[in-house]
Amino acid sequence: MELERRRVLRMGGAIAAGAGLTGLTACSGTGDTGQGAGAAGEKGKGRITVWSWQGPAAQMKALVPEFNKKYPEIEVTVEDIGNPAIWDKITTGLAAGGQGLADVLHIGVDYLPGYVEKFPGGLADLAPLGADTYRDSFAQGMWQTVSPDGRRVNALPWEANSAGFYYRADLFEKAGVDAGALQTWEETIEAGKEIKQKTGAHLLGIDKPASQADAANFFQMLLQLQGSFYFNLAGDITLDSPEAVKAMTLIKTMNDAGLVSDLAGGWNTLMSSLKQGTAAVLPMPTWFGGVIEEQVPQEAGKWKVRLPPAVRRGGSVAATVNSTHLAVAGSSKHQAAAWSFIEFVLTRPSSQVQIYRGKGIAPALMKAYDDAVFHEPSAFFGGQKKGEVFLEALKAPSPAFNYTADYARALKLVTDAQSKVLLGGADPAKVLKEAADQLGRQSGRKVAR
Amino acid sequence: MTTTLTGRAADRAAPSRGTARRPGPRRRVAPYLFVLPALLLFAVFKLYPIARSFVISLHRTVGGTERFVGADNYTRLMGDPLFWTALKNTAVILAVQVPVMLALATGLAVALNSGLLRGRAVFRLGFFLPMVTGLVAYGIIFSVLLNKDYGLVNWATGLVGLDPVPWLTDPLWAKVSLGLALTWHYTGYNAVILLARLQSVPAELYDAAAVDGAGAWTSFRHVTLPGLRPALLLTTVLSTIGTLQIFDEPYVLTGGGPDNATLTIGVYLYQNAFKYFDFGYASAIAYALAVLIGILGVIQFRFLGEKT
Numbered sequence: 066m067e068l069e070r071r072r073v074l075r076m077g078g079a080i081a082a083g084a085g086l087t088g089l090t091a092c093s094g095t096g097d098t099g100q101g102a103g104a105a106g107e108k109g110k111g112r113i114t115v116w117s118w119q120g121p122a123a124q125m126k127a128l129v130p131e132f133n134k135k136y137p138e139i140e141v142t143v144e145d146i147g148n149p150a151i152w153d154k155i156t157t158g159l160a161a162g163g164q165g166l167a168d169v170l171h172i173g174v175d176y177l178p179g180y181v182e183k184f185p186g187g188l189a190d191l192a193p194l195g196a197d198t199y200r201d202s203f204a205q206g207m208w209q210t211v212s213p214d215g216r217r218v219n220a221l222p223w224e225a226n227s228a229g230f231y232y233r234a235d236l237f238e239k240a241g242v243d244a245g246a247l248q249t250w251e252e253t254i255e256a257g258k259e260i261k262q263k264t265g266a267h268l269l270g271i272d273k274p275a276s277q278a279d280a281a282n283f284f285q286m287l288l289q290l291q292g293s294f295y296f297n298l299a300g301d302i303t304l305d306s307p308e309a310v311k312a313m314t315l316i317k318t319m320n321d322a323g324l325v326s327d328l329a330g331g332w333n334t335l336m337s338s339l340k341q342g343t344a345a346v347l348p349m350p351t352w353f354g355g356v357i358e359e360q361v362p363q364e365a366g367k368w369k370v371r372l373p374p375a376v377r378r379g380g381s382v383a384a385t386v387n388s389t390h391l392a393v394a395g396s397s398k399h400q401a402a403a404w405s406f407i408e409f410v411l412t413r414p415s416s417q418v419q420i421y422r423g424k425g426i427a428p429a430l431m432k433a434y435d436d437a438v439f440h441e442p443s444a445f446f447g448g449q450k451k452g453e454v455f456l457e458a459l460k461a462p463s464p465a466f467n468y469t470a471d472y473a474r475a476l477k478l479v480t481d482a483q484s485k486v487l488l489g490g491a492d493p494a495k496v497l498k499e500a501a502d503q504l505g506r507q508s509g510r511k512v513a514r
Numbered sequence: 515m516t517t518t519l520t521g522r523a524a525d526r527a528a529p530s531r532g533t534a535r536r537p538g539p540r541r542r543v544a545p546y547l548f549v550l551p552a553l554l555l556f557a558v559f560k561l562y563p564i565a566r567s568f569v570i571s572l573h574r575t576v577g578g579t580e581r582f583v584g585a586d587n588y589t590r591l592m593g594d595p596l597f598w599t600a601l602k603n604t605a606v607i608l609a610v611q612v613p614v615m616l617a618l619a620t621g622l623a624v625a626l627n628s629g630l631l632r633g634r635a636v637f638r639l640g641f642f643l644p645m646v647t648g649l650v651a652y653g654i655i656f657s658v659l660l661n662k663d664y665g666l667v668n669w670a671t672g673l674v675g676l677d678p679v680p681w682l683t684d685p686l687w688a689k690v691s692l693g694l695a696l697t698w699h700y701t702g703y704n705a706v707i708l709l710a711r712l713q714s715v716p717a718e719l720y721d722a723a724a725v726d727g728a729g730a731w732t733s734f735r736h737v738t739l740p741g742l743r744p745a746l747l748l749t750t751v752l753s754t755i756g757t758l759q760i761f762d763e764p765y766v767l768t769g770g771g772p773d774n775a776t777l778t779i780g781v782y783l784y785q786n787a788f789k790y791f792d793f794g795y796a797s798a799i800a801y802a803l804a805v806l807i808g809i810l811g812v813i814q815f816r817f818l819g820e821k822t
Binding site: 153156157160179183184273274275276277278327329330334337470471473474477480481484485488489503506507 | 575593594595596657661662663664680682683684685688768769771772773774785788789790791793
C-alpha cells in the first residue's frame with residue numbers, strides 16, 4: 066500500500082513535470098514576440114486604441130473628429146497613460162508578447178532602441194504600410210532614429226525638440242547682463258554670478274539627488290551641443306569622453322559658485338520653482354515653452370528664449386535633444402487602420418499645426434513649418450518669433466545620436482555620477498570614468514578611449 | 515486510469531493505516547474536487563512562474579533571442595557592486611528599523627491592552643489605519659511632507675528655529691526617512707498581532723506575580739515577554755521577509771537614490787527587469803533574494819522558536 070502510494074505520487078509528479086517542461090519549451094523558444102501574429106487588417110476599418118500621455122494625448126483626442134470625417138469606419142480611443150507610467154506599461158505588454166498592448170504607441174527616443182532590440186517584432190514594420198514615402202519629410206537625423214538600417218521602419222517621428230535657453234529677461238536686465246550676447250557657458254556662469262548677487266535668483270536648477278531619471282537632462286544637453294553622447298555611433302561607451310568631462314565640470318563650477326538650485330522631487334518641484342522664480346534660466350527643449358506659458362501666464366513679456374550658448378567658443382548652439390514617435394504594436398490586429406491614424410496625425414501639416422497651437426509641441430515634419438503660426442511674434446516671449454528660433458536649430462547641421470538598448474543603464478550611472486559631483490563635490494573625470502567602466506561591465510560594450 | 519489515480523491518491527487523506535472505517539469512494543473523491551481549483555490556481559500562478567523564473571535566470575536575451583548562459587547571471591551578481599550596495603542597504607534597514615519598530619509595537623500593544631486607557635478601540639483603529647493606506651499614496655504623501663524646501667515637516671521644524679533637513683536628498687537622511695515611513699506604516703499592524711497574543715496571556719499569571727511582589731517591569735519581563743514569544747517570532751519573521759522584499763517605499767520616496775543610498779534588492783530587481791529589460795539578471799536577483807529569505811527564516815526559527 067505504502068509503495069503503491071509512492072508510485073502513484075511519482076507518476077503524478079512525472080506527468081506534471083512533463084507538462085511543465087513542454088510548457089516551458091513552448092514559451093522559451095525563439096523569443097519571437099508576436100511577429101506575424103497581427104494581421105494587417107483593413108486600412109479604413111477597425112477599432113484602434115492609442116496610448117500616449119498628458120498633452121499629446123489631449124491633442125490627439127482633439128484630432129479624432131476630423132480623422133473620422135476621412136475614416137468614418139475607424140473607431141479611435143486615445144488613452145492618457147501618463148508619463149513615465151507609459152514606459153512600464155509598454156514594457157510589460159511587450160514582454161508578454163504583445164498581450165494587452167494598444168495598437169498605436171507613443172514612444173520617446175530614449176526607449177525606442179531598447180524596445181526594438183529587446184523585443185524584436187514587438188513593434189510592427191511600417192515600411193510595407195507605406196512609411197517609406199515619408200523618408201525625406203522629417204527633420205534631419207529623425208529617419209536614422211526610426212529606421213537605423215534604412216529598410217525597416219519602427220515608428221514615425223512626431224516631435225523634434227531642440228535645446229533651448231528660456232530666460233527671465235527682467236532678471237538679466239536687473240543684473241545688467243545682455244543675455245543675447247552670451248557666447249559660451251563660461252560667460253553664462255559669470256553672468257549667473259551677477260544675477261545671483263543683484264537679484265538673488267539662481268542661474269538654473271538641477272535635480273541634484275536625481276530623484277527622477279531626467280535629472281541629467283542638462284548634462285545631456287551640454288554633451289549634445291558638443292556633438293557627443295553616452296555612446297558613439299558604433300555603440301561603444303563614450304561616457305568619460307573629454308566632452309563629457311567638460312560638461313560635468315561646467316556643472317560643478319556652477320554648483321560650487323552657488324548658482325544651482327536643487328530641484329529634488331522632479332516635475333512638481335520644477336513647477337514650484339518656476340512659479341517662485343527661483344532660477345533665471347531654464348535650459349529646456351522646445352516643448353517647455355508651452356509649459357512656461359501655462360504655468361506663469363502673469364509673467365508674459367518677462368520671458369525670452371534663445372538657443373543655448375556654445376560649450377566651446379564658436380561651437381554649435383543647435384542640438385536635437387529628444388524626439389518622440391508613434392509606433393504600431395506588432396501584435397495589433399488592425400495595423401493598417403493604426404497606420405492610417407499615424408499618417409493622419411504625423412504627415413499632414415494641418416494636424417501638426419493644430420497640435421502646435423494647442424500645446425506648443427514642435428513637429429519633426431518640416432513641411433508644417435510653412436504655416437504662419439511658426440513665424441508669428443509671441444506676446445508671452447516679448448514679441449519674439451519663438452517658432453523661428455527653434456526652426457533655425459532644426460535646420461542647423463546636427464549629428465545623430467545613438468541611444469542604444471543600454472541607454473537606461475547609462476542614464477542611471479550618469480545621474481548617480483552627477484549626484485556625487487553635486488552633493489559630494491566629487492571629481493567629474495573620476496566619477497565619469499567609474500561610470501563608464503561599470504557600464505562596460507554591465508552591458509558588455511567596449512569603452513572607447 | 516483517472517479513477518484509480520484519484521482513488522489511490524485519496525488514500526493519503528485517509529486516517530493512518532489500520533483505523534476502523536475506510537471512507538467510501540465517493541467521499542474520497544469529493545475533498546480533492548474541492549481543493550482542485552485552488553491547486554490549479556496555485557500551480558498556474560505560483561509554481562509555474564517560480565519555475566519559469568529559474569529557467570529565465572539561466573538565460574540572457576541577445577538580439578531578441580534567449581541564449582542559455584548557465585550560471586553566468588549568478589556569477590555576475592557576485593561581482594556586481596550595485597547588488598552588494600542594495601544588499602547592504604537592505605541589511606541596514608533590517609538591523610535598525612525592524613527592532614525599533616517591534617519594540618515600539620510591543621510598547622503600543624501593552625498600552626492598548628491596559629485597562630487604564632479610555633477609548634481603546636479608537637486608538638487601535640488609529641494605529642492600524644496606516645496599514646490599509648495604499649502604498650503608493652502614502653509614499654507620495656511622505657515625499658510631499660519631507661520635501662526639503664516646500665515640505666510641511668521642515669516648515670514646522672523651521673518654526674522652532676531648526677535648519678531645514680534634506681530628508682530625501684542626503685544619503686543618510688534618505689535612509690532615516692525610509693525608516694520613518696516604514697515604521698509609521700507597519701508598527702500598528704505588528705501591534706495588533708502582539709495585542710491579540712497579549713490578550714491570551716492568563717490574568718492569573720499577573721496576579722501570581724503581583725502576590726510574589728513583582729513590580730511592573732518584572733512582571734513585564736517574566737510574564738508578558740514570555741507570553742508574547744510566539745507572536746514576537748511571527749512578527750519578526752514577517753517583518754524580515756517584508757523588509758528584504760521592500761520595494762514600494764524606496765521606489766516612490768527616493769527612487770533608490772540619492773546615489774543608490776536607498777537602493778534595495780527589490781528596487782534593483784525592478785530596475786533590471788523593467789528599465790533595462792534584463793529579465794535573466796532580474797530573475798537571478800529574485801532567486802538570490804529567495805535563498806536569503808529562506809536562510810534568515812531558518813535562523814530566526816532556530817533562535818526564537820519554541821525549544822522542543
